[in-house]
Amino acid sequence: MDYIKINQGDNVAVALRDLSKGDSVEGIVLSMDIPRGHKIVLRDLMAGENVIKYGYPIGHVTRDAAAGTMVDHTCIKTNLEGLLEYKYEPSFIGAVSDKTFSGIFQPEKVLVRGGQKTVTFKGFRRSDGQVGIRNQIWVIPNVGCVNGICQTIVERFKAEIAGKEGSVDAVVAFPHNYGCSQLGADHENTRTVLADMVHHPNAGGVLVVSLGCENNQLDAFRELVGPVDESRVRMFVTQQVDDEIEYGLQQLREIFAVCSKDEREDVPVSELRVGLKCGGSDGLSGITANPLLGVFSDWIVAQGGTTVLTEVPEMFGAETILMNRCQDEATFDKTVHLINDFKEYFMKQGMPVYENPSPGNKAGGISTLEEKSLGCTQKCGQSIVRGVLKYGERLSVKGLNLLSAPGNDLVASTALAASGCQIVLFTTGRGTPFGSFVPTMKISTNTPLYEKKGSWIDFNAGVLAQDESMDSVAARFIDFVLAAASGVPVNNEKNGWREIAIFKQGVTL
Numbered sequence: 205m206d207y208i209k210i211n212q213g214d215n216v217a218v219a220l221r222d223l224s225k226g227d228s229v230e231g232i233v234l235s236m237d238i239p240r241g242h243k244i245v246l247r248d249l250m251a252g253e254n255v256i257k258y259g260y261p262i263g264h265v266t267r268d269a270a271a272g273t274m275v276d277h278t279c280i281k282t283n284l285e286g287l288l289e290y291k292y293e294p295s296f297i298g299a300v301s302d303k304t305f306s307g308i309f310q311p312e313k314v315l316v317r318g319g320q321k322t323v324t325f326k327g328f329r330r331s332d333g334q335v336g337i338r339n340q341i342w343v344i345p346n347v348g349c350v351n352g353i354c355q356t357i358v359e360r361f362k363a364e365i366a367g368k369e370g371s372v373d374a375v376v377a378f379p380h381n382y383g384c385s386q387l388g389a390d391h392e393n394t395r396t397v398l399a400d401m402v403h404h405p406n407a408g409g410v411l412v413v414s415l416g417c418e419n420n421q422l423d424a425f426r427e428l429v430g431p432v433d434e435s436r437v438r439m440f441v442t443q444q445v446d447d448e449i450e451y452g453l454q455q456l457r458e459i460f461a462v463c464s465k466d467e468r469e470d471v472p473v474s475e476l477r478v479g480l481k482c483g484g485s486d487g488l489s490g491i492t493a494n495p496l497l498g499v500f501s502d503w504i505v506a507q508g509g510t511t512v513l514t515e516v517p518e519m520f521g522a523e524t525i526l527m528n529r530c531q532d533e534a535t536f537d538k539t540v541h542l543i544n545d546f547k548e549y550f551m552k553q554g555m556p557v558y559e560n561p562s563p564g565n566k567a568g569g570i571s572t573l574e575e576k577s578l579g580c581t582q583k584c585g586q587s588i589v590r591g592v593l594k595y596g597e598r599l600s601v602k603g604l605n606l607l608s609a610p611g612n613d614l615v616a617s618t619a620l621a622a623s624g625c626q627i628v629l630f631t632t633g634r635g636t637p638f639g640s641f642v643p644t645m646k647i648s649t650n651t652p653l654y655e656k657k658g659s660w661i662d663f664n665a666g667v668l669a670q671d672e673s674m675d676s677v678a679a680r681f682i683d684f685v686l687a688a689a690s691g692v693p694v695n696n697e698k699n700g701w702r703e704i705a706i707f708k709q710g711v712t713l
Contacts, residue, residue, distance in 0.1 A: 241487025487569025490579025639696025
């Protein structure tokens with residue numbers, strides 16, 4: 205397969221491999237070379253005419269474009285501008301409910317083993333009812349001033365327990381720059397995300413390290429965190445102890461004695477909470493990897509599980525599709541606020557709302573924000589929207605949720621994990637190596653990236669552009685994700701690449 209026309213109403217096709225001048229597409233002879241992922245004009249377009257992809261306008265051409273040529277960011281302009289008013293017009297045709305899976309892939313034929321009707325993975329049940337897919341010990345600085353202390357404690361403790369880890373699969377420090385010199389909502393963002401981490405089920409134990417004079421005072425932070433299992437969660441102020449390294453090590457020894465005895469057990473996939481994210485997208489993202497995540501998301505929802513879609517600025521232009529899948533008008537109203545509040549955030553900063561895609565996106569074949577958004581939102585499949593979360597808010601409703609966070613890869617992935625997702629599925633066409641504080645699985649949109657960056661990419665969705673069926677790829681992918689949920693490390697974990705990034709707003713004192 206050399207190209208694809210995604211929707212019958214499209215006036216462009218997409219090259220699935222590098223095409224050469226003289227090649228034929230839909231009976232049209234190309235008059236120029238077309239790189240993989242870029243758009244091919246299927247009929248003559250006049251200046252000002254809309255470009256149609258995915259069955260929707262993705263902008264208009266700024267000059268005449270002849271059939272057989274390429275249109276990209278140099279000759280397409282977005283149609284988006286300003287705030288919009290929305291009307292709730294529910295459309296559940298083809299939507300996936302919480303109890304049925306109407307997609308082309310029927311997982312019960314593939315994944316039910318041993319006569320069981322409930323698909324399971326191996327997870328860690330926590331005393332608060334949550335389920336973790338990892339059993340790690342996290343050392344969290346309450347303020348950036350103690351980052352070095354936290355890292356020293358972790359390195360010394362890892363050397364101390366080498367070969368005696370038991371079920372503890374990692375001991376990790378998460379340095380950050382915040383916790384002091386912040387005000388208002390900016391300060392609360394930091395406190396909220398760090399508190400979310402303390403309660404995350406992938407952590408069998410947590411040590412919070414404070415300096416003592418920071419804005420994020422430990423006593424107030426304890427109150428925000430609320431009740432915890434004190435055998436697993438410890439906090440201390442470095443200015444109040446004589447030897448903070450030895451004190452921290454002793455706290456970790458006591459935490460380790462408890463959580464190293466934890467064991468995995470069979471858990472139904474309804475306990476999975478999965479973050480959906482894309483970054484370094486290209487022209488194949490909306491054709492291969494993102495639709496694959498959409499099938500996976502629909503399957504998880506049908507099993508009673510949860511998925512979370514974020515990157516609000518990359519919903520602009522496709523937001524009505526999500527709004528019309530909201531379960532009721534109250535959820536619709538929250539989604540409208542999700543969209544317009546983020547637009548107002550841009551406008552208050554004096555920044556253009558639609559300054560997107562990135563240079564890498566453009567090089568990969570994405571020309572406008574509408575095009576990027578229509579590809580991005582495919583990650584959540586056809587499920588009904590059940591919940592809408594503010595930044596830092598934790599999941600309370602199963603099914604598909606929308607989460608307020610920016611498009612920035614590290615910030616958005618951290619927000620997904622902070623909401624309670626045990627794993628983030630991250631599609632990419634350009635490639636990226638980072639990991640958040642939960643397993644961050646990379647899915648390539650194209651095979652060349654998978655072959656080139658095997659230490660970054662975990663799963664290749666590019667085979668969907670090479671004639672492997674969605675049924676086949678989805679079956680393999682679901683098995684792959686469940687294996688990761690059961691303890692098989694993904695590449696960011698193998699490489700030790702784990703970090704957090706908190707949404708920064710307002711002034712710094």
